Amino acid sequence: MTYKNFPMVPRVIFGRGSFNQLNEILAPKRLNMNAPFIFLVDDVFKNNVWLTSRISLSYDDKIVFISTKEEPKTSQVDELVEDIILMSKERPSGIIGIGGGALLDLAKAVSIMITNEGEAKDYQGWDLVKNPAIYHVGIPTISGTGAEVSRTTVLTGPDRKLGINSDYTPFDQVILDSELTKDVPKNQWFYTGMDCYIHCIESLTGTYLNAFSESYGEMALDLCKQIFLEDNLSTIDAQEKLMMASWHGGMSIAYSQVGVAHAMSYGLSYLLGIKHGVGNCIVFDHLEEFYPEGVEVFKQMKIKHNITLPQGICSSLSDKEFDIMIDVALSLEPLWENAIGNNWKKTITREKLRDLYQKM
Structure with missing residues (x-):
């Protein structure tokens, strides 16, 4: 090896x-x-x-x-x-x-x-x-x-x-x-923080997981839960912890990979120009099938911080536009392999992805 x-x-x-x-x-x-x-x-x-x-x-x-x-x-x-x-x-x-x-x-x-x-x-x-x-x-x-x-x-x-x-x-x-x-607007703070949280969920539940990525991922995930769910952190403490969560979240995917949310959000970003953090949140909100616990906690964080995600962004897309997004998502093979395993093509079909995109 x-x-x-x-x-x-x-x-x-x-x-x-x-x-x-x-x-x-x-x-x-x-x-x-x-x-x-x-x-x-x-x-x-x-x-x-x-x-x-x-x-x-x-x-x-x-x-x-x-x-x-x-x-x-x-x-x-x-x-x-x-x-x-x-x-x-x-x-x-x-x-x-x-x-x-x-x-x-x-x-x-x-x-x-x-x-x-x-x-x-x-x-x-x-x-x-x-x-x-x-x-x-x-x-x-x-x-x-x-x-x-x-x-x-x-x-x-x-x-x-x-x-x-x-x-x-x-x-x-x-x-x-x-x-x-210190001056980051609240929505942007949430969306970018959730990019870190989603990194951790995708890394920790993926087939590429190993002790290296797991140790960093668990540390970052714990920090994210403190920052976005607890009430007793000072502003400075929360800023410092999120900076370290970002660092450790990035390290956790260095030796593993991200997964479904990132693959699909790349499609949204390529076609619709949706910012990365927002795109991840829009997609992740619909991924209970792949990340049941992670999505449940994400929804709690969303409610706690009074965040309303954009709705209906795919509602008026043409067949050709859906195909463009699906092509981009499917091209990211290492992400699907990490999320689902070597036989991911059996379950991740074009119809499956279109169905998911249509919910967004």
Whole structure:
């Protein structure tokens, strides 16, 4: 048997206010005066001096504000890489992603594509990247996706939604400062937190489960239950715990895989542009057949936090549109194999998936 030899994030700093150490972390990594650091920052922080004033720009360093209204696309990665190459005298010293999962995925993808030829869509899949990425740093400002720790960068391409899964994808450095999550709107906090919760349920009930993924998954699941079901946590405590749940949830799927909710939400996202966290929740709400206990607890969390999920999003789709979503979902074979086993094709038919989508 051959075991996977996974890379992990080699350096991580954790603690409220640790974002203030960014400049001293970056200084030794600067290649020279003409090799800038490029900061990719969620544009919700565009007028947020509290955050942006703490980023020290030297020489040709640039902040690029990026809208996350849509999920990250391979074409967006290609445009960013082109812009960065045009604006820099030399190859950048590093890419720093500051934001939620979308921004972190973009930062990972851009750092890979600066050193690899072709277009980002050519690398969607498993282990297709040939050259190491440039130095890249991830700084999450919302917790739950696990993008800060994972070896994938999830992108919507011309043909499918699929990650660039490679050993060169993980960040070289991560800064976990829970203070950066203090202004996250409640719905977004819930949806992204549920992404972590669903990671854990899919990992812990999957056929790929092993002691490595189980230990991380159980820790993250316990933290999620504390955060979303208990009443006695302080705000700061809840922010810190969710940041660690996200980290451990991401680690739990590093050595296993996600499952039905993710496979089907990729279809929703590809066709309808539905954000990843919301899509996972919409799908998971209908998956009692696959995850009975997990869905029951999810519904309790939904009621406790007064969350109303979008309804009827598939009600007016054509046969062709259903087929597009089903094709995307079925293409994610490792997810189905983890969820159901080697013979998953016997139970997961096109009719079965259409029936599920029609409930959403």
